[in-house]
Every structure is written in structure tokens, then in C-alpha cells.
């Protein structure tokens with residue numbers, strides 16, 4: 001799908017790369033994150049109006065440091081290097097980088113030297129708080145460049161080319177703690193790259209529908225509805241494009257909460273298209289028996305889903321596509337590319353990294369480029385019911401990734417009962433829509449308790465509740481002790497099998513939202 005002007009962020013592995021993307025999208029400019037090793041031809045084919053080089057955990061002198069060809073910087077496309085991106089620019093133009101004695105993490109004060117520089121337009125002060133996170137720093141820059149900002153411990157904290165649109169910052173303007181950071185990004189995007197802020201979801205929906213009609217043509221599409229927002233938004237877009245050529249399937253994998261089962265009933269009662277419900281509980285549970293490793297669970301689930309979709313597609317004539325409600329964060333967190341340069345993917349989301357290597361259907365994923373809050377907005381524009389827009393996400397692998405370790409029917413039943421209580425209390429306390437996701441995790445750990453004068457030896461459960469915009473970062477919810485006590489008491493008293501409750505107070509990062 002082509003969506004107007006584009007900014008490319010080249011990813012060198014910074015934890016903030018996605019935040020840069022989000023900040024620019026919020027300005028109304030389409031932006032994508034690409035691996036740093038994208039070819040120059042691929043960049044040119046996308047016709048970007050600007051390129052940003054992200055930060056990253058490397059030193060340009062490391063043997064395995066991710067580099068790019070200098071000619072990418074000479075395409076006459078405006079460039080902004082941030083942190084590692086800055087060091088890379090100085091390195092490629094013959095500057096000198098050194099490991100700094102005073103490593104800077106956190107708050108610093110930037111003294112703006114060139115107040116008239118287009119990057120700093122509108123900043124009313126000469127000294128602003130900026131957020132640093134680096135151990136190497138630029139010590140010398142080539143004569144083509146000039147210094148435009150410094151901090152007390154970093155004499156070249158910002159520089160730009162004297163003639164070309166190449167800019168570099170040692171600090172992170174994308175981090176909310178950097179004063180006027182958004183203005184600096186805005187200046188680069190709107191003033192230097194001269195983008196028109198026309199990345200409006202309303203326009204994009206129309207383009208997306210037209211595009212689906214074109215791609216699918218006279219073929220048919222099979223789509224896995226999950227009961228959640230993403231797949232329903234995807235189905236609604238595709239239905240608008242191809243009408244009855246869309247065939248929706250809901251697979252009950254036996255790993256659902258009661259609320260999820262109710263949600264699918266509700267959805268079936270309001271949609272214009274039929275949804276074929278398939279009971280595959282035994283198929284999934286038998287495959288998961290004895291499996292402890294979270295990634296194995298995810299891969300098995302991804303494979304079983306595909307087997308069912310392939311089998312069902314054979315019953316309908318002319319099916320060529322499998323549609324999914326995959327969104328941008330699923331792709332980023334499942335992708336080896338984005339988990340950068342060194343390590344394994346964070347998690348194989350069942351619909352991305354969990355897919356088998358070969359599938360006989362072509363994937364159709366109209367939401368693949370959108371963050372969760374954008375998907376909610378698309379759902380709103382399409383007129384989807386409010387309860388769906390604010391429904392907490394429920395992962396495709398279901399409670400198999402909330403039962404830590406091996407799953408079995410007994411544990412599933414325990415967790416479902418505990419979840420029902422949580423759901424009731426969230427509603428009683430009118431908290432459901434104030435939180436973005438709340439759920440229970442069952443640990444494989446038993447502890448001793450005392451119930452009605454008798455010793456108990458039962459499982460421990462965890463309450464997890466988070467607040468977030470896009471599920472890429474999240475904080476734990478500030479729930480009252482009264483609420484925590486109520487949920488904890490009810491679960492321990494009413495659910496056989498749990499005798500201890502804990503509250504998870506970790507944020508993402510470093511923890512993830514689901515436990516597996």
C-alpha cells in the first residue's frame with residue numbers, strides 16, 4: 001500500500017527506534033523502520049523524503065558494527081543521525097570517534113550554538129535539557145561540517161553539513177524527556193525534508209480498500225477472526241473491498257477465556273458476513289501436552305492455526321489469500337531484523353514468527369503497518385462497536401502463554417475461573433476501560449497456605465495490569481490496594497487450586513506484557 005510521502009528510519013538497534021517512527025507518524029507523515037542493511041536500490045524505490053539513522057548499542061570501530069555505504073548519505077535526501085547514527089555520519093566522512101571518559105546517560109544540558117539552524121527553529125532558549133545515552137562520542141568532524149550544539153561534557157553534541165541537508169545529534173530528540181525534542185523532529189521533517197503532513201487515517205483507509213480490491217481481484221480470501229479488535233478491523237476493511245469473497249473462520253483452540261468466547265458470539269450477531277466456527281480444542285491441546293518452552297508453544301500454535309486455515313480453504317473454491325489482523329508491533333517484536341543485529345526475536349507472535357516456513361496461501365495483512373492506537377482509530381472511523389475498540393487484547397496463543405510451563409485441562413479451568421473474577425471486579429470498580437490490558441498468570445509454583453484450619457498446597461497466580469498506548473512500551477497500572485485485596489481475596493477463596501496472589505509491578509521494557 002502506498003501512502004504518500006515517506007520517511008525511512010534505518011534501524012541500528014536502538015531501544016528508541018520505534019519511538020522515532022511513532023513521533024513522526026504523529027506529525028502526520030508516513031514513516032517506516034527498515035533494517036540498516038537495506039540496499040540503496042530498495043531505499044530509492046521507496047522515494048523517501050528523508051532518512052533517519054537511529055541510535056544503537058555499538059561503537060563504529062567494533063568488528064561487528066553495523067555500517068552503511070556512504071553513498072546512502074549522498075543521495076541528496078535529507079539525513080538526520082541520532083546517537084550511533086551521528087557517530088556513523090562523522091565516521092563515514094572521516095571524523096574521529098572516541099570512547100568518552102564521561103559516559104553520559106540521562107539528563108544533560110545542550111547549549112545551542114547555531115540558533116538560526118533550521119533544526120533548532122522556534123526553540124526559545126539557548127540551553128535545553130536533552131536525554132543522552134552514549135559511551136562513544138564524536139571528537140572531530142570533517143571540515144564539511146560545523147558544530148551547532150554542545151554539552152558540558154560533549155563538545156560536539158550536534159553538527160550539520162555546511163552545504164547539504166545532513167544533520168546529526170548525539171542526544172535523543174525522540175525521548176519525551178528531551179525539551180523541545182518533538183520540535184526538533186518536526187523541524188527536520190516539515191522544514192528540512194519538506195514533507196506535507198498528509199498521513200491521515202481517513203485517506204489511508206480508502207487507499208487500503210482500493211488496494212485490497214486490486215490485489216485480491218477475482219480470488220477469495222480466508223480470514224482468521226480472533227474475537228479481538230485487530231482481526232475484526234482487518235475483516236471489516238477486506239469485506240468493504242471484496243464483499244462475499246471474504247470467508248471468516250474462528251478457531252476455538254481451547255485456550256480462550258470465557259469473555260473471549262462471549263465476544264465472538266457478540267461479533268457473530270452484528271457482522272454482515274458469516275463466521276465459520278471451528279472447534280479444534282483437542283487438536284491444540286494434544287499438541288501442547290508436555291511442552292514447556294514458550295517459543296515452542298508459540299510455534300506449535302502458529303502451525304496448527306495454519307493447518308486449519310489450509311484445510312478450510314480447500315473446501316472453498318478459488319481461495320488464494322490468508323488474511324490476518326497482524327499489526328506493526330507483532331511484526332517488530334517477532335522479527336529477527338528488528339531484534340537487531342545480534343540476538344533472537346523477542347517473541348514469535350503466533351501470526352508472524354509462529355507461522356510455519358511454507359504456507360500454501362498468500363498472506364494479506366492490511367494492518368501490518370499500523371500501531372495499536374492507529375488500529376483503534378481505523379476501527380472508530382469504520383464505525384465498529386465501542387466495546388470492541390476498548391476491548392483488552394487477547395493473544396492468539398491464548399492462555400497457553402499465561403500458564404507458565406506445561407498446560408493441562410485442570411490449569412486451564414483454574415485460570416479461566418480466576419479470570420472471570422478479575423473481569424467481574426474490573427467492571428464493578430469501573431476500571432476495565434481505564435486499563436489497557438489486565439489478566440491473570442498461573443505459575444507452576446505451589447506454596448503452603450492455611451484454609452479453614454487446614455493446610456493447603458496450591459498454585460500461585462499473578463495479576464498483571466498495564467497502561468500503554470501502543471503495547472510496545474507499558475507501565476504497570478497504579479491499582480488501589482482495595483481493588484487488589486478484593487480480587488486477591490475472591491480468587492483465593494473461590495478458585496480451587498490457587499492459594500496465593502501476587503501483583504506484577506514490572507514495566508515494559510524491560511519486562512514484556514505477557515509472561516511467555
Ligand code: XMP
Nearest residue numbers: 348349350393394395396397471512513514
Ligand atoms: P508482549 O508480551 O510481547 O505483548 O509485550 C504485546 C501485546 O501483544 C499481545 N501478544 C500477542 N498477540 N499473538 C497475538 O495476537 C501473539 O502471539 C501475541 N503475543 C503477545 C499481548 O497480549 C500484548 O497485548
